[in-house]
Every structure is written in structure tokens, then in C-alpha cells.
Amino acid sequence: QLKNLTGTAVCCRQLLAAASKSSQRLNAFSGPSQLRVLSSSVTRENQAQVNRCHGDKERQEKSGSNGGTFAAVAATAASVAMATVAVNKDTNNDEKDTSGNAxxxxxxxxxxxxxxxxxxTGVWVIYQNTVYDVTNFVDSHPxxxxxxxxxxxxxxPFWDLYAVHKSPHVLSILAEYAIARLTAADALxxxxxxASEQSDDGGKFANEPxxxxxxxxxxKRPYNAMSPPEILMDHYYTPNAIHFVRNHLPVPKLPxxxxxxxxxxxxxxxxxxxxVNRSLNVTVEQLRNDFPRVSYDVTLACAGNRRNEMAQWRQARGLEWRQTAVSNARWTGAxxxxxxxxxxxxxxxxxxKLGYRHVQFEGMDGDSITGDFYGASVPVEVALDESRGLLLAYEMNGEAIPADHGYPLRVIVPGAIGARSVKWLCRIALSRQESSSFWLRSDYKTFQPSLYTPTVEDFVRAPAQLYWPVVSAICWPPDGHVIRDGYGADEDEVVQIRGYAFxxxxxxxxxxxVTxxxxxxxxxxQWCNLDDAPDDVDDSLHQPFGQRWAWRLWEATVPAPKPGQSVTIACKAVNDNGNQQPERWSSVWNARGLLGNAWHRVTVKRGQ
Amino acid sequence: QLKNLTGTAVCCRQLLAAASKSSQRLNAFSGPSQLRVLSSSVTRENQAQVNRCHGDKERQEKSGSNGGTFAAVAATAASVAMATVAVNKDTNNDEKDTSGNAxxxxxxxxxxxxxxxxxxTGVWVIYQNTVYDVTNFVDSHPxxxxxxxxxxxxxxPFWDLYAVHKSPHVLSILAEYAIARLTAADALxxxxxxASEQSDDGGKFANEPxxxxxxxxxxKRPYNAMSPPEILMDHYYTPNAIHFVRNHLPVPKLPxxxxxxxxxxxxxxxxxxxxVNRSLNVTVEQLRNDFPRVSYDVTLACAGNRRNEMAQWRQARGLEWRQTAVSNARWTGAxxxxxxxxxxxxxxxxxxKLGYRHVQFEGMDGDSITGDFYGASVPVEVALDESRGLLLAYEMNGEAIPADHGYPLRVIVPGAIGARSVKWLCRIALSRQESSSFWLRSDYKTFQPSLYTPTVEDFVRAPAQLYWPVVSAICWPPDGHVIRDGYGADEDEVVQIRGYAFxxxxxxxxxxxVTxxxxxxxxxxQWCNLDDAPDDVDDSLHQPFGQRWAWRLWEATVPAPKPGQSVTIACKAVNDNGNQQPERWSSVWNARGLLGNAWHRVTVKRGQ
Incomplete structure (x- = not known):
């Protein structure tokens, strides 16, 4: 099967299907833990950073700071977290003992x-039986x-809902505020x-499909999943079943x-x-019957796509998505x-003229603790401009929208980060103000690379991110791929590469x-020409100028490395405005780990 | 005066005014010849490339290829041209003797x-008394x-009008086709x-303001000029007198x-x-009286802005603009x-629905040899979309548009490369096809960095460039600036930097x-707050979302280098879609030298 790799004309679909059956796929894609990703980050780009902080780390170790309470933190965060603590100490000039010597x-x-x-009274919180006095942190809480x-x-329980907290970066901030341990009896x-809340949890997540x-x-809760990269490349329209899923809250009870x-x-x-000055209701049936039925090909991508790579340069807050929090579908609606x-x-x-500046969207997915609903907003210049293509969508790839993707109605904001295409849509409001949603105001914003820990004011000042920059990534071969036996001696052997760009x-x-x-x-x-793609997908006229919302799938071949050697392949895309992907994560890095669009690099090794 | 540089709060305008009086300004800005830029390119980034080609160069020198006819070429093109010849030979695998041994x-x-x-019969041409058989080149002529x-x-005479030809790159291509010399009598x-045509030339350029x-x-002919960088930074609205000028042809006779x-x-x-199915005329008076008078702040920039830097990486075809083929004005029109x-x-x-895909624009500036007029076109999705802001402009900064900028009427295409804002507008046509203008179809297109010499087919396939990517540049201090005596001993000395971004x-x-x-x-x-800027210029609401067509002027300070040492300062901008400038010219380079938006770098040295 691997011998096939030598031919440039070999059908990629066959090749990938074959590869997906091999154990290679299991190694590469079947859910490596966050821990593994983190530890690999230490061994790579981050090594320099870790080294830089080594002095601080040593000091901490000498004072016995790694014992006791922080065993759990240390176990999940490994030395990256320690590096982050050290960095924070450097920048904050904080004299406090942050060792968390439990x-x-x-x-x-x-x-x-x-x-x-x-x-x-002071604000104390408990995390894993350690007590933290976070009074002084309240003002800095994003x-x-x-x-x-x-x-x-x-x-x-709060962090279960706002999963961004469960990162080494956040844990390292928390570590600075440790003041006590729960008594053994109260820990029990x-x-x-x-345990009793667990059953409540079952209630909150009762509607998961x-x-x-x-x-x-x-x-797992809320459910977030990447598309399998090798299967993703087999379809221009990602099948609904493998479209990446990004849920911020439990799936709500659906009609x-x-x-x-x-x-x-x-x-x-x-x-x-x-x-509210005026209010009315519209049903999905009315949207179907009373308005034109319009379809657009739209690539949705989570703003955190490729955060795992960015986090290898420096820890960033959020789920460590690899490069397949991206999918493409034909959305249909009014x-x-x-x-x-x-x-x-x-x-x-x-x-x-009436003073409206934003159109707000609200989902049915609520957070029973804070009473918030998931929401977003976009400027009126976007929402009310036909050419921006916003749809109240009731179909995805010709089917009813699946539960995970917003059934029965989702607003689609083409070209935007996925977070703005609010699922399970139940309310639209024209307003002077942006949505008050946490995810619009205090999340999904980018900052300069020098800002490690944005404050509340930083979040207020920064504009809510709306659109994606230009990005491309390689989906085959996976990083670290080893070309094995049978892939042998021919002079003209090549590595076949496949990826997306939008x-x-x-x-x-x-x-x-490709370099x-x-x-x-x-x-x-070269552009891929998949069976399910529109006939004119190679033609820039497939989508009109300014409405090119769908990805383009591409392939390339590069000479294979010699046996025992490796090659690092990088790709970048250029868009029709002449913008192109930046080279290094040091230019792109931002505290929330968003819009990861540095060149995508994979290293392929050839066995002896 | 230079002591002022140590204060961060010093007024930039004073500072720059002072600097502009000094000989420093003269050194930096008063028209260094193209030759100087080229020779410096050899001593810098291009050294590696030159070295790589050294073998070829040596061979050429041994065969006496530098003598005779090519003295003139060698004098202007120096060794860069030789390097380019060598590169072309490498890539074309051309066996022909290209030595041009006159x-x-x-x-x-x-x-x-x-x-x-x-x-x-074969196509022969004469250039500087050498005869070239370019029959085989016709298919490759852009x-x-x-x-x-x-x-x-x-x-x-043709090259006088299409000045892009007068570059070492073009001369080196031509060199490959040399076949003969004119007889001495016919050279005279x-x-x-x-000499007799010179007086005709006077006719062609009789309308220059x-x-x-x-x-x-x-x-000089056609006239092309950069804005003076230090004065440029003194105004949010560039005064009409110093707005950069990019003329492709002689200024036409104006009404x-x-x-x-x-x-x-x-x-x-x-x-x-x-x-033509239907035709009518409209006068400027009608445009003034029968339509709303709309003003937009628009930064225009020549697509070749910063080509001189790009050409230091590898020779690129066209005028070697530095970083001030950029200006900002308030344009008013219908x-x-x-x-x-x-x-x-x-x-x-x-x-x-009627089948129109493009709106074509034609200027009064004609090329009497080919019979062409300067022209451009934009997709209907751009021309007919209110939010794209195209204006038929009759005023520039509140005055009648000056002759060099399109009097009496110019179409302004906000956010686009300057070449699309056709001056001296005399015709607008809706059409199925793009403009047939040379500058739309065979110029102002970008290619991958690996394509050194685009063919006619390459130009046909590539889309006409419409918009600018994100770019920023430093206008003060100039590259190579030396901080001199009087700028002394204080520990907290800084270099003050000022630039633009759009x-x-x-x-x-x-x-x-800034790094x-x-x-x-x-x-x-930090954003500059100039007296002439709109009050809300710091506010992203100064221009609505999607209509942010004006530049932002910025300033920063970095620690001054120690006496005798130097510092290289680079800047990059990030736009609201998350796109940012790429790092290196090797990623950006394209044969026509367009859209130069790699990080802008200046090196500042401090005197002993």
C-alpha cells in the first residue's frame, strides 16, 4: 500500500483510505491526550523558552514547590506551566511566593x-481541595x-461549563493565589x-446527540471535536457526520x-x-415559505483552530485544537x-439613522449557573449588507441541520470565525450595543504577542473578532509521519501532500x-478536483468576487527524504487581496490562542 | 536640535521639520539614482544570490562578454543584471550564446x-545601436x-512611454537576443x-503641470514622484502638492x-x-448637481510601493519606489x-442578470503609438456595491483635483491599488469582459515567488489585482540614519519612530x-493624533466596518543603540480580519514587484 506513494498520479482518496486503515492513523488521530501535546511542546519550539526560565524553575524546585497540592497541576501541566509561572513572575515583578507549597x-x-x-469578605475559591484567595484577581478576570x-x-462545576479554564496557563495563574488546604473531612x-452533582450534570447534558x-x-462536556483530517480531505462538502463540532454549552432541548x-x-x-421598542416572531416555516431559498458554500472554522501549534510557541488559553476545527458545507436558508x-x-x-449599530444573535443553549445564553453580534454594516451573505439557515448540505450544528435554525456568518454563527437561534435583536454575551465581549478577541495576560480593560478595548485571516494547513501527511518499509529506493520518490486553504x-x-x-x-x-465539488470549483468565478467563502483543497508533491532522513514541509496561502500567512508563531501568538495562521509545518521522516 | 531626540514627548512635527532642514534630509531623500539603490542591493541581501551565480558570471567575463555594446547596460545594471542573466540561463536551460559580445x-x-x-520576416529591434532578433521572445512578451x-x-520611443522596460531585468533578457550592430553611418x-523626435516628445508632454x-x-516622463517621507508624516490628509504622483502616460490636454x-x-x-447597446453622456456639472455629494477618506498607494526593497531580494520589473508612493486624501464626488x-x-x-461582469474605466491619457488609452476595470460586485464606496470624484481635499491627480474627474476605488483609480476619466462601460487595457490585463498582476519571468499565458491566467493587502512602513528615521553628535550620554535615550499603516x-x-x-x-x-485628523481618528468608528479606507499614522520609541552601534527596527501591521504583514521578501517577491508588504526594516546607527 505504501508503495503507492511513489506515484504522483495515484488517487489521493484511495491512498488516504488505505492509510486510515493502518495503525498510522490510530497513532496520529485517535485522541492523543492534551498532556501528550503539551509534553511534546516542551521538547520542541518551546525549549528555548523553557531554558530561559530554567533559573526560576530551579529555584522553585529547591524550595520544594512541586510537592503536595500541586501534584495534580504538575501532572497535567508539566513543565510548560512552570515556564509560564516563571514568565508571569518576570513580567509582573510579583514579590509574592507563588510556589504553592501545599x-x-x-x-x-x-x-x-x-x-x-x-x-x-474576600473571594476564596476551591480547586482540587486547595483554597485560593482570588480577591486581587477579580479585576483581571477576563x-x-x-x-x-x-x-x-x-x-x-463552573469550569465544566467554561472549559477554557482547564489549561495550564490558567492553573498557573491560580497557583499564585493558594492560601490553604481543605481539611481532610471536608475534602471528602x-x-x-x-458525586451527587454528577447526576445533575446528567440532566444538563441530557440532550446530547x-x-x-x-x-x-x-x-466531552461541552462536546468539542475535530474532523478526522484524512477523511476531511476526501470531500469538498464535509459530510455532516464529520463536520467539526464546537459547542460552548450543553446542547439544549430541541423542538x-x-x-x-x-x-x-x-x-x-x-x-x-x-x-425593546418592537418585537415579533417568525417561524422556520415562514422563513421557508415567505423568503427566497438561498444556498452558499461556506467554510466554518473555530477561531481556535491550530491552537495546539501556537501553544507550542507559548502556552495559550483554550482547547488545543489541531488543524481540523474546519469544515465546509452548503448552507441553505433565508x-x-x-x-x-x-x-x-x-x-x-x-x-x-435609527441609531442601530449591531445585530445580536442568541442561541437556546443556556448556562444554568450564570443565566447567560450563548450569543454574538455583528455590525449592522455586515448584517444588513446583502453581499456579506448572512443566512438564517435551516439546511446543511441539503438535510435538516443536525443537533450539534444548530437544529432547527442557525445564523451563518460567512467568512467569520465559527463562534459568530450562533446555533439553535432563538432571538435576533437590532441594537446600539454589541451582544453582552461573554463570548462576544470577553472572549474571541486578539491581542499583540507581548500581552501575556489581558486584563478586563484590554478585553473592553479590543474589537470583537469577526473575520478569519487567510490560512492553509496540511492534512496529509500528519506531522511526525514516518514513511516506512516498501517505500523504497526509486530516485523519483515523492511525498504527496494534501491540505485546505481559505x-x-x-x-x-x-x-x-509549499516550501x-x-x-x-x-x-x-495544485487545486484538487474532487467528485463532489462544483464543476467550476477551479474557476475563481465559482463564487463571485467578495463572496469567496468556501475553502479550496490543494495537493502538491515534494521529493522524499533519503532513508533515515526527514523533511519539513510548510505551506502558506495567498488571498485575492494579496494577504498571505505570516511565517512564525512569535508574530501571531495571542493570549487566547486565536486565528492561528502561521505557516503550517509538518515533518516527515523516512525509515531506514 | 538632535538632542531633542532623547525626549519621548517631543513634538514629532518640530523634530521632523528640524530634520528636514538638515543635510540629513538631503542625503536621504533628494533623489538618489536608481544605480545607487541597485549597487547597494548587491552588497546586501542579494549577495548570496550573486554569489550563487558567480560561476556563470566568471564564464561570461572570460568570454569577454562585458565589452562593446554592453558597456551601457553594464554601467546601469551593474552585477545585479549579470546575476539575473545567469538565473535566467539556469531556469531556461537556454543553450544559446547570450554573451552579447558586441x-x-x-x-x-x-x-x-x-x-x-x-x-x-523575423522581428528585429534596435536598442542603443545594437540589433536584436526578438522573434522567439514575442510569445513571452508580457x-x-x-x-x-x-x-x-x-x-x-516605445520604452519612453512604457518605462517599466528600462530596468536591468529587461535589458538582461534583451541581451540574449543580440545579433548585430548598426553601421556607423546608420547609428548617426x-x-x-x-533629435527630431525629441521635439515631438515636447508635444506629447506639453500638458505637464x-x-x-x-x-x-x-x-520624469511620464512623471512619477514619491511624497517626501518626513513631511508626509506631518499630515493626516496629505496636502495635494505633495501627494505622490503615478502617471503611466503623458498628462493629457485638460479642459x-x-x-x-x-x-x-x-x-x-x-x-x-x-x-455598444446604449450610450449616454454625463457632465461633471450633472454629477455635482444631480447626485449626493459624498466624501470618503481614502489612502491611495501605487501597487509598486516599496519595490526598491523587494528588488534588493531579487530584481523586479518596474520603477523602484521607496515607501512613500502612498498618500491620504478626502475625495468628494458622486x-x-x-x-x-x-x-x-x-x-x-x-x-x-444582463450578463455584465465588469465596469471599465478609461482615461483621457492616450498612448499615441499604440492608440491605447489608460484604463482599468473592476468586477460589478465591487462597482455596484454601495459599501465598496466607488466615487466619481471631482474634488480632492476640498479643491478641484490637480492636473496630476485626474482633473477634472477621477474614479476613486477605495482600498484598491492606485492603478484602478483611473484619472482624467472620460468613459465608463459595463461589459462582459475586463478592460482590454495593457495595465489591466498584462500588468498589475502578482505571481508566486518561483515564477521569475511570467509568460503571456501566465498573465492571462492570473487575476487582475484589485485590492491592497495590509502594510505599514517607517517614514522616520530613514534607513541608514546616523544619530550624530550632541545625541549623547543619557541612559534613557530612545529612537523615535513614525510611520503609516493601511x-x-x-x-x-x-x-x-515594532520589533x-x-x-x-x-x-x-501608538496612534498619532495630528491636528488635521478627524476628532475620532483613534476610534475604529471613524470609518464604518468594512469601509476603513484611510491610513493610520503611528509612532513608537525604542531604546537607542550604544555609541558606535546600530539597531534594526522593523514594523508590521495587523488588520481587523487578523491578516498581518509577512516577514520576508522571499515570501512576497513577485516578478512585477507588486504589493510589497514584508515587514519594513530600517537600520539606525549611532555615531561614536
Missing amino acids: ANLPSVTLEEVAKHNSLQ GGEKILLAAGKDVE ELQRRK KRSPLLVPIN EDANSHRVKLDLKDPTNEEK PLHLVLKKLFGLDLDKAR SGAGAGVVRVE TDDGNTWQLA | ANLPSVTLEEVAKHNSLQ GGEKILLAAGKDVE ELQRRK KRSPLLVPIN EDANSHRVKLDLKDPTNEEK PLHLVLKKLFGLDLDKAR SGAGAGVVRVE TDDGNTWQLA
Whole structure:
């Protein structure tokens, strides 16, 4: 089977199918733990950083800081977290002992912790039986004062919902605030309470659908899963079953009859966000019957796509997606601008004159602890511009939208980060203000690489990210792939490469280039012509200028390395505005690990 | 005066005004010859490339190839051209003797040359008394068969109009086709004819306006000039007198009365480009009176901006603009989409349904040799979309548009390369086809860095470039700046930096970052707040989302180097789609030297 790799004309689909059956696939794709990714990061680009911090690390080790409470943290975060702690210490000039030497910490009871439940009394929280006084951290919490919801309590149930917290970076921040340990008796009591909450959890996650075993999950609750990269490359339209899934909250209880699902449309008072001047409902049936049925090919990608690579340069907050939090589908629905025009008589000019600046979207997926619903908003200049292509979509690839992807109705914001295409849509509001959603205001924003820990003010100042930059990635071969026996002696052996490329805001990809000498020379990749792709997919006219929302799949071949040697292949895409991917993660890195679009590199080794 | 540099709060305007009076300015900006730039390129990034080609060069020198005819070429092109010849030989595997050993060439008469004026007879041309048989080059000529216009003749009058030819790169290609020398008598005869044509030339360039001595010309006929960088940074709205000038052809004879100037509006037959189905005229007066008067702040930049830096990596065809083929102005006029709507009843949907795909623009500036007029076109999705902001502009910064900038009417295509904002507008046509203009079809297109010499087919396949990618550049200090005496001993001395940033297609710049360690760490630049800028220029709301067409001026300070040492400062901008400038010219380079947006680097040295 591997002998096939020598031919450039070999059908990629066969090749990938064959490879997916091999153990290679299992090694590469069947859910390596976050731990493995982290430890590999230490051995690679991050080595320099770790070395730089070695002095601090040694000091910590000498003081016995790695024992006791932090065994758990250390186990998951490994030395990257230590490096991060050291970096934070450097930049903050913080004199406090952040070693978290649990063995020496005093013991406190749950009752005592519970008393510290406000800024007045001090804000204490529990994580894995250690007590932290986070009073001084409240102002820096990216989620704002929501942190007070956990005051005097165990944070774990909250972190189950806001999974971004479970990262070495966050744990290392928390470590600085350790003040005590729970008494042994109360640690047991907490465990008992958690066990009983587990059954509640079952309630919260009662609506999760059955999922394809081909998906590659990276978080179970809420469910988040990547597409399997080698199968992804087999389809222009990603089959619904393997479309990547990014859920921020449990899947809500969904109506059985899609057609009768109602969306509330509100015109908020431009001078008073709390007041609604006019409100009406529209059902999916009305959207189907009363408006044109419009279909667009749209590539959705999680803004955290490729965060695992970025995190190898420096730890970044969030789920460590590899390169397949990306999929392409044909979405069908009613154009949003027509709905607002017909039902409210509003076009962009009129909306602006009335003082509206944003269109807010709200999902049915709620967070029962904070009372928030998942939401987002986009500027009126985007929402009400026909050419931006926003759809109230009721079909995905010609089928009813699956539960994980927003059944029965999802707003599709073409070219935007996936987080703006709100699923399970139940409310649309025109407003002066942006959505108040946590995910719009305190998440999904980028910062300069020098800002390690954005404050609340940093989040307020930064614009909400809307669109994707240009990006491409290699889906075959996987990084670390070893070309094995049978792939032998011919002079003209090549490595066949396959990947995707897309760009946000309707900019199309005009070319993908591949290098094996770290960018000194580049060769042009060829477009794939898959059976399921539109006939004119090679033609830039497949989508009109400014509406090039679909990815382009590409392939290239490079000379195979000699036996026992390896080659690092990198790709970059160029869009029709002339923008191209930046080279290094040091230029791209941002605290939330978003918009990872540095050149994608994979190293392929050839066996002896 | 230089002591001022130590303060971070010192007014930049004073500082720059002071600097502009010093000889420093003269050294940096008063028109260094192309030759100087080229020779410096050899001593820097290009050294490796030159070295690589050294073998070929040696061979050429041994065969005496540098003598005779090529003295002139060698004098202007220096060793870069030789390197390029060598590269071409490598890539073309051309066995022909390309040495151009003029001393050994046979002599021919003007009459003999004149007989070789077609593909049938062979295509001979004369350049500086050497005769070239370019028959085999016709297919590769980026300008297509226009080259046949010069068949049997001296090419110099043509090259005076298409100045891109006068580059070492082109001369090196030509060198491969040398076959003969003009007889001494006919060389004199040709000189006599040229002298008489010179007076014709005076006719062609009879309409050139008086220009500001502050402009930095890089070509006299047609006139092309950069803005003076240190003065440029003093104004948010570049004064009309120092707005960079990019003329492709002589300034045409302009009407005295702007209001009575007529633009022809044509609906071409979508099935027959030669046929016009409907035609009407509109005067500037009508545009002023019958349509809304709309103003936009738009940064125009020549697509060749910063080509001189790109050409230091590898020779690129075209004028070697430094970083100030960029200026910002408030343009006022009638929205194009409203004009087409009112006069033809056409909106985007209707135009598409009728089969229109492009809107063509034609200027009054003609090329009397080929009969062409300067022209461009943009897709209907751009021309007819209100949000893209195309204006039929009759004012520039509140004044009548100056002669060099398109008086009395210019179409402004915000966010696009300057070449699409056609000056001296006299015709607009809706069409199935793109403009047939040389500058739309055979110029202003980009290619992968591996394509050294695009063929005619390459130009046909590549899309016409419309928009600019994200770019920033440093305007102060100039590269090579030496901090001199009086700039002394203080520990906290800094270098103050000032520059611009903009992005095409309406994407705004969200931040500019500066590095002094080659991109390992970055600091954030601050926005300048100039007196003439709109009050809300710091606010992203100054221009609505998607219509951020104006530049942002920024400043930053970095620690000064120690006496006798130097520091290299680089900047990059990030736009609101998350796109950012690429790092190296090796990723950006393209044969025409367009869209130069690698990090901008300047090296500043401190005197002992």
C-alpha cells in the first residue's frame, strides 16, 4: 500500500483510505491526550523558552514547590506551566511566593471558605481541595465579575461549563493565589457533593446527540471535536457526520418540529439596551415559505483552530485544537437582510439613522449557573449588507441541520470565525450595543504577542473578532509521519501532500505555495478536483468576487527524504487581496490562542 | 536640535521639520539614482544570490562578454543584471550564446533592420545601436503582440512611454537576443532622427503641470514622484502638492471648464465587446448637481510601493519606489452605483442578470503609438456595491483635483491599488469582459515567488489585482540614519519612530507592532493624533466596518543603540480580519514587484 506513494498520479482518496486503515492513523488521530501535546511542546519550539526560565524553575524546585497540592497541576501541566509561572513572575515583578507549597498551607473548612464570598469578605475559591484567595484577581478576570459566582465555592462545576479554564496557563495563574488546604473531612464532603452533582450534570447534558465515532473529540462536556483530517480531505462538502463540532454549552432541548420553531425579532431601544421598542416572531416555516431559498458554500472554522501549534510557541488559553476545527458545507436558508427588510422595513441606511449599530444573535443553549445564553453580534454594516451573505439557515448540505450544528435554525456568518454563527437561534435583536454575551465581549478577541495576560480593560478595548485571516494547513501527511518499509529506493520518490486553504471576509484564495527549505524557495500547489465539488470549483468565478467563502483543497508533491532522513514541509496561502500567512508563531501568538495562521509545518521522516 | 531626540514627548512635527532642514534630509531623500539603490542591493541581501551565480558570471567575463555594446547596460545594471542573466540561463536551460559580445557582431543597416518587421520576416529591434532578433521572445512578451509595433525599428520611443522596460531585468533578457550592430553611418542617422523626435516628445508632454519641488521624482516622463517621507508624516490628509504622483502616460490636454467635461457611459453588448447597446453622456456639472455629494477618506498607494526593497531580494520589473508612493486624501464626488442606477436603472442584480461582469474605466491619457488609452476595470460586485464606496470624484481635499491627480474627474476605488483609480476619466462601460487595457490585463498582476519571468499565458491566467493587502512602513528615521553628535550620554535615550499603516478592501488596521530583535518580541505602536485628523481618528468608528479606507499614522520609541552601534527596527501591521504583514521578501517577491508588504526594516546607527 505504501508503495503507492511513489506515484504522483495515484488517487489521493484511495491512498488516504488505505492509510486510515493502518495503525498510522490510530497513532496520529485517535485522541492523543492534551498532556501528550503539551509534553511534546516542551521538547520542541518551546525549549528555548523553557531554558530561559530554567533559573526560576530551579529555584522553585529547591524550595520544594512541586510537592503536595500541586501534584495534580504538575501532572497535567508539566513543565510548560512552570515556564509560564516563571514568565508571569518576570513580567509582573510579583514579590509574592507563588510556589504553592501545599504541604505548608494551613487547613480550613468548607464553612470558613463559604464565608469568603464577596469582595468585602474576600473571594476564596476551591480547586482540587486547595483554597485560593482570588480577591486581587477579580479585576483581571477576563470573564469580569462572573468570577464572583464561584466565591466561597468549588470552581470545578463552573469550569465544566467554561472549559477554557482547564489549561495550564490558567492553573498557573491560580497557583499564585493558594492560601490553604481543605481539611481532610471536608475534602471528602466535597467529593460526596460532587458525586451527587454528577447526576445533575446528567440532566444538563441530557440532550446530547449520538455522534460519529470518526470525529476526534478534544472535550466531552461541552462536546468539542475535530474532523478526522484524512477523511476531511476526501470531500469538498464535509459530510455532516464529520463536520467539526464546537459547542460552548450543553446542547439544549430541541423542538421535534423544526417548522414551528420561533425566532424572536426585537428592535431594542437605541438609547436603552434593556428596552425593546418592537418585537415579533417568525417561524422556520415562514422563513421557508415567505423568503427566497438561498444556498452558499461556506467554510466554518473555530477561531481556535491550530491552537495546539501556537501553544507550542507559548502556552495559550483554550482547547488545543489541531488543524481540523474546519469544515465546509452548503448552507441553505433565508437571507437575513431580506427578513429584516420585510418584517421591519429596515435597510442599512435606515437602521443606521435609527441609531442601530449591531445585530445580536442568541442561541437556546443556556448556562444554568450564570443565566447567560450563548450569543454574538455583528455590525449592522455586515448584517444588513446583502453581499456579506448572512443566512438564517435551516439546511446543511441539503438535510435538516443536525443537533450539534444548530437544529432547527442557525445564523451563518460567512467568512467569520465559527463562534459568530450562533446555533439553535432563538432571538435576533437590532441594537446600539454589541451582544453582552461573554463570548462576544470577553472572549474571541486578539491581542499583540507581548500581552501575556489581558486584563478586563484590554478585553473592553479590543474589537470583537469577526473575520478569519487567510490560512492553509496540511492534512496529509500528519506531522511526525514516518514513511516506512516498501517505500523504497526509486530516485523519483515523492511525498504527496494534501491540505485546505481559505480566507475570511469573502476574500478568495488565489494560490497555495509549499516550501521544503524554510521559505527560501516556494512551489505552487495544485487545486484538487474532487467528485463532489462544483464543476467550476477551479474557476475563481465559482463564487463571485467578495463572496469567496468556501475553502479550496490543494495537493502538491515534494521529493522524499533519503532513508533515515526527514523533511519539513510548510505551506502558506495567498488571498485575492494579496494577504498571505505570516511565517512564525512569535508574530501571531495571542493570549487566547486565536486565528492561528502561521505557516503550517509538518515533518516527515523516512525509515531506514 | 538632535538632542531633542532623547525626549519621548517631543513634538514629532518640530523634530521632523528640524530634520528636514538638515543635510540629513538631503542625503536621504533628494533623489538618489536608481544605480545607487541597485549597487547597494548587491552588497546586501542579494549577495548570496550573486554569489550563487558567480560561476556563470566568471564564464561570461572570460568570454569577454562585458565589452562593446554592453558597456551601457553594464554601467546601469551593474552585477545585479549579470546575476539575473545567469538565473535566467539556469531556469531556461537556454543553450544559446547570450554573451552579447558586441565587438564580434556583424554590422547591418537601418534598411536591413526595417525589413524584419513581422513574425514572417523575423522581428528585429534596435536598442542603443545594437540589433536584436526578438522573434522567439514575442510569445513571452508580457505586453503581448504590442512588441510588433516596434518591429524593424528602434525601441527607445516605445520604452519612453512604457518605462517599466528600462530596468536591468529587461535589458538582461534583451541581451540574449543580440545579433548585430548598426553601421556607423546608420547609428548617426538614427541619432539625427531621434533629435527630431525629441521635439515631438515636447508635444506629447506639453500638458505637464508645474510640480512641487518637495516631491521626490523617480521618473520624469511620464512623471512619477514619491511624497517626501518626513513631511508626509506631518499630515493626516496629505496636502495635494505633495501627494505622490503615478502617471503611466503623458498628462493629457485638460479642459479649462471642469463642469462641462463629459463622461461617456456605455452599456456594451454582453455578447459582443465591440458593440455598444446604449450610450449616454454625463457632465461633471450633472454629477455635482444631480447626485449626493459624498466624501470618503481614502489612502491611495501605487501597487509598486516599496519595490526598491523587494528588488534588493531579487530584481523586479518596474520603477523602484521607496515607501512613500502612498498618500491620504478626502475625495468628494458622486457615488458610482447611484449614477448607474439613475441613468441606466441598473443595480447589481439586474446588471448580473444582463450578463455584465465588469465596469471599465478609461482615461483621457492616450498612448499615441499604440492608440491605447489608460484604463482599468473592476468586477460589478465591487462597482455596484454601495459599501465598496466607488466615487466619481471631482474634488480632492476640498479643491478641484490637480492636473496630476485626474482633473477634472477621477474614479476613486477605495482600498484598491492606485492603478484602478483611473484619472482624467472620460468613459465608463459595463461589459462582459475586463478592460482590454495593457495595465489591466498584462500588468498589475502578482505571481508566486518561483515564477521569475511570467509568460503571456501566465498573465492571462492570473487575476487582475484589485485590492491592497495590509502594510505599514517607517517614514522616520530613514534607513541608514546616523544619530550624530550632541545625541549623547543619557541612559534613557530612545529612537523615535513614525510611520503609516493601511489595508485594502475596507479592512481597518487594528494595531501596529515594532520589533528590534527580528520579531522575537514585539511592542505596540501608538496612534498619532495630528491636528488635521478627524476628532475620532483613534476610534475604529471613524470609518464604518468594512469601509476603513484611510491610513493610520503611528509612532513608537525604542531604546537607542550604544555609541558606535546600530539597531534594526522593523514594523508590521495587523488588520481587523487578523491578516498581518509577512516577514520576508522571499515570501512576497513577485516578478512585477507588486504589493510589497514584508515587514519594513530600517537600520539606525549611532555615531561614536
